[in-house]
Amino acid sequence: MKKTITRKLFLTLLLTSLVLVSGMYAFMQWSFDHGFIRYVEQREQQVIDGLVEELALIHAADGGWEALAASPRRWLQLVMSVHSHPIRGKRLESLLERMRPGEWPPGEAPRPPRGFPTPLELRVRLLDASRQVVYGRPEEPQAELTLHPVREDGVVVGYLGVREDEAALFLSHDLRFAEQQNQAFLLIALAMLLVSAGLALPLARHFVRPIRSLTRATRQLASGDYSPRIVHRADDELGQLARDFNDLAHTLGRNEALRHQWVADISHELRTPLAILRGEIEAVQDGVRSFDAGAVESLHQEVLHLTRLVDDLYELSMSDIGALDYRKEPLDLGAAARTAIEGLAQAFGARSIRVETDGLDGGAAIVNADPDRLEQLFANLLQNTLRYTDPGGTARLSLTVAAGRAVLVLEDSAPGVPTAELPRLFDRLYRTEGSRNRASGGTGLGLAICRNIAEAHDGNLAAGPSDLGGLRITLELPLLDEEAP
Structure with a gap:
């Protein structure tokens, strides 16, 4: 079976839901069981406290335990009062017939099934102040009893003993209620798991849908079709x-x-x-x-x-493709530009083009550059000016430093370049339709090469109209001090 992202995501969500639901079910069951045990223990303690108070009143009224010991009926009615309703009629008479003097519980009393709790009324015993059995079993070790003193005017006159029974933490109806709650928790957990499974699949498909779109579009892209676009407006x-x-x-x-x-x-x-x-x-x-x-x-x-x-x-x-070899070193940009223009001074003179310079001798523009590549860049730019500027015109080369960058500007006089064509000057094989055309001998690649050289030096080359009436080329390069760590 192919393990798609949808199936993996579905199984991940389902497993996460299973872990969460199982953990919540286990925690809720543990919390309920422990809370319910505390509740039953507190309720049983309230019943025992009530019996102790009632026994104290009986002792005070009778002046001792002899009257109660001689009246099994009163004892039976007392201990059976834990059910909040008195025992009477045939059931009372039947229990009285089974009782022996001072024996409790009756030997023939019905016992609960194994594993079920023994009712509280069958686990209580009555002892006098000297811990002699009034109602109970003489042979039963008192160590198995938890004694609750019965006091009259602050004096202990007897004890109500309660026999411990591990299964007695729950009364029968309490046990049924706990079982019902546990079953309800289990059903709720299973229902939540089914709901999670029902939601996991559409959610997985929803999350994977953009990936499928991307897969289809990528295949189209690989086949040479560059038209597909993916619409996914989510900001994720x-x-x-x-x-x-x-x-x-x-x-x-x-x-x-x-x-x-x-x-x-x-x-x-x-x-x-x-x-x-x-x-x-x-x-x-x-x-x-x-x-x-x-x-x-x-x-x-x-x-x-x-x-x-x-x-x-x-x-x-x-x-x-980056195959040009650049050997960069600290270079005085002004001196390099001055050397380049001096090398073409005779050519400019032959065309009667006046050359003006400004700021080339300051020595403040030190850049990290390849001297040979910058010489090639200057030669291309100056040849471009020499080739296209009308005879008798002017060429101006100026250098300034601002904001950590050296700015070298080359301007020439007419003819100019239409504003609409300025952004395309650095396109390969592009030449304007005016005087700067193929007739002047250019290949249309010089400015493209110059731009690549400038970008290789982390610089920028831009074109614009010149105040002299021709073209302005601006070269920006970062100063060496700005690049130093």
């Missing part, structure tokens, strides 16, 4: 699991769509230079174009563009 662990599953399905679906888009974009990007190369070669083959230095240069430029695209794709894929 299963509800959190359902929400996490929905987030996972959404992320996988989005990644799958991005993967398809990524493959399509790569195919498109590779198709363009390959088409140009094919066209140039076929033109030479057909004699439409002569194979001269110009043709070779055109082919070379397309090969360079294709090589740059493949290299960028490889580098981006390596950064995605």
Whole structure:
């Protein structure tokens, strides 16, 4: 038989209910038995106290025990009064006929069945002040009696002896009542157990229902269908699991769509230079174009563009899977940025782009970074500015420190990027439709690589409009002192 979660949960609930019901039944029975025993003992003691008081009155009225000893009828009526109703008629006469002088209980008196209690009236004895038997059995050891003194004016004039009987704790009707209560407890316990079993199964199914939904949805997810969602609004662990599953399905679906888009974009990007190369070669083959230095240069430029695209794709894929090696060390961010911009000073001068710097020489921005990777990041950002900024424009690089983070801002002049397209600048193979397009020679992967490098340094890279009329790129990195333990 398959051990499903429903069956396990049902058995767990049923076993828990069985343990609780059994424990409650045992505790209630123990409590009732002990409480009932105390109740019977207290009631018997009240009867004995009443007999002692009555015997004291009789002794005072008769002036001794001789009159009572000579009247078995009075004694019989006295001890039988424990039943709250006097004995008379034929029953009284029958008992009197069986009694011998001073003997109690009568030798021929009926005895209760074995295991049943002996009535109190058959267990009492009367002794005088010297503990001589007035009513009782002379051969009976007095050690078996519990003596209750009978006093008259503070003087002990006799004793009421009560013979102990283990079965005598319960009178017959008391015993029947206790048995009835125990049976009632047992029936109630069985009924509660049946009710628990009836509730355990639907509760188990109710708790397992979201898990079954999750199982079905997971199988769909494994088969490539990312559309299933689980509806479970409870604010518990299963509800959190359902929400996490929905987030996972959404992320996988989005990644799958991005993967398809990524493959399509790569195919498109590779198709363009390959088409140009094919066209140039076929033109030479057909004699439409002569194979001269110009043709070779055109082919070379397309090969360079294709090589740059493949290299960028490889580098981006390596950064995605964490294969890029980062050797971090304390680094002056301002000095590294100044070195990068000085290396491209001639290129900026060739395009008549004025370069402004601010805060690079302070030495206050010390970060834990890989110098080679940051050099690559700066080179990509500056090449992006150099490639897209109109000749005669301006580029500004500024560095500030605030709230434990170094903030490096690179701004350039026109042309700018439409506000709606700013969030997509870091998407792979994305280029705007304006002046910053493929004609400028970019592959659309540089900013994506820069973002991966920034995130690998626990930093952030963001884009926005520049006051100079172009694009503003903001790099934030944590300072080394903030990371130190």
